[in-house]
Amino acid sequence: MKIERAILNLTQDELAQKIGVSRQTINSIEANRYVPSTVLALKLSEVFGKPVNDFFNLNEND
Amino acid sequence: MNSKEVENCERTRLELFLNKVQLPQKYKSIGIVMVTLSFMAISIFKFINDEPLWIGPGLKHAMLLGLLIISLSREKIEDEMIETLRSKSYALAFIIGVGYSMLQPLANYFIVLILGEDDFSSNIGYAQVLLFMLLIQVGFFELLKRTR
Numbered sequence: 001m002k003i004e005r006a007i008l009n010l011t012q013d014e015l016a017q018k019i020g021v022s023r024q025t026i027n028s029i030e031a032n033r034y035v036p037s038t039v040l041a042l043k044l045s046e047v048f049g050k051p052v053n054d055f056f057n058l059n060e061n062d
Numbered sequence: 063m064n065s066k067e068v069e070n071c072e073r074t075r076l077e078l079f080l081n082k083v084q085l086p087q088k089y090k091s092i093g094i095v096m097v098t099l100s101f102m103a104i105s106i107f108k109f110i111n112d113e114p115l116w117i118g119p120g121l122k123h124a125m126l127l128g129l130l131i132i133s134l135s136r137e138k139i140e141d142e143m144i145e146t147l148r149s150k151s152y153a154l155a156f157i158i159g160v161g162y163s164m165l166q167p168l169a170n171y172f173i174v175l176i177l178g179e180d181d182f183s184s185n186i187g188y189a190q191v192l193l194f195m196l197l198i199q200v201g202f203f204e205l206l207k208r209t210r
Binding site for chain 1: 138139141142143144146207210
C-alpha cells in the first residue's frame with residue numbers, strides 16, 4: 001500500500017483525508033498492524049484505481 | 063452491492079446504535095474535570111472525621127459518572143480503527159473486572175491473615191468494581207491508541 005501511495009505522491013495525511021480516516025489508521029495499515037474493513041479496502045482500491053488484491057494479499061497461514 | 067450495503071452487512075445494528083449514543087468530544091474534558099475533582103475531594107475527606115454520610119457515596123458516583131462520560135466521548139476522528147480499539151478495551155475491562163471481583167476477596171483474606179486481624183470481609187462494593195472496570199477501559203483504550 002505504501003508503494004501505491006508513493007506512486008500517487010500522497011502523504012499519509014492526504015490519503016487519510018480522502019477516505020475519511022485518521023493518519024494513524026493509514027500508518028497502522030501500512031505497518032501491517034491493522035487489517036481494514038471491506039468498505040475501507042474498497043475505498044483504497046478506488047483511490048489507487050486498482051483491485052484490492054493488488055495491495056492486500058493473503059499469507060500462507062491465512 | 064454498494065459501500066453502504068457492505069457497511070451495513072459488516073456492522074451489526076448494535077454497533078450502529080452504540081455509535082449513535084456517543085457523546086461529543088468536548089464532553090471528555092468535562093469527564094476529566096469531574097474525575098479529578100471527585101478524586102481530590104475523596105482524598106481530602108479521608109482526613110476529615112465528621113464528614114456527612116452522603117459525601118463518600120456521592121463522590122464515588124460523581125467519579126463513576128465522570129469516567130462514564132470519558133468512556134462514551136468521541137475521538138477527534140472517529141474511524142473504524144478507533145471503534146475496534148474501543149471494543150477491545152471494553153472486552154479487556156470486562157474480563158479483568160470479573161477477575162478482579164473474584165480475586166479481590168482472596169487478596170483481602172491473605173492480607174488479613176498476614177496482618178493477623180479479625181475483620182475479614184469478602185464483600186466488595188459495586189462502585190469499587192465499576193470504578194475499576196471503567197478505569198481499566200479508559201486506560202487500555204488510551205494505551206491501545208498510542209501503541210497502534
